[in-house]
Amino acid sequence: MNDDLLKYLVKKLDAEQEILSTDLGLGRAKDHGEYKYTCGVIRGLMIANNIISETSDRMEELDE
Secondary structure, three states: OOHHHHHHHHHHHHHHHHHHHHHHHOOOOOOHHHHHHHHHHHHHHHHHHHHHHHHHHHHHHHHO
């Protein structure tokens, strides 16, 4: 897996996280359940982003 792919994934996850955060900020959640669900999705995206970043860092260390 190359660094370009990891950067692409980070960019796509960031974009999705931004969309969901903006929607929450604008009060678009229909109810408390949807709000909680969306917060969980955002948390999942953040976790995935951290995993990808750590993988990228490890790959860079191996290349050196």
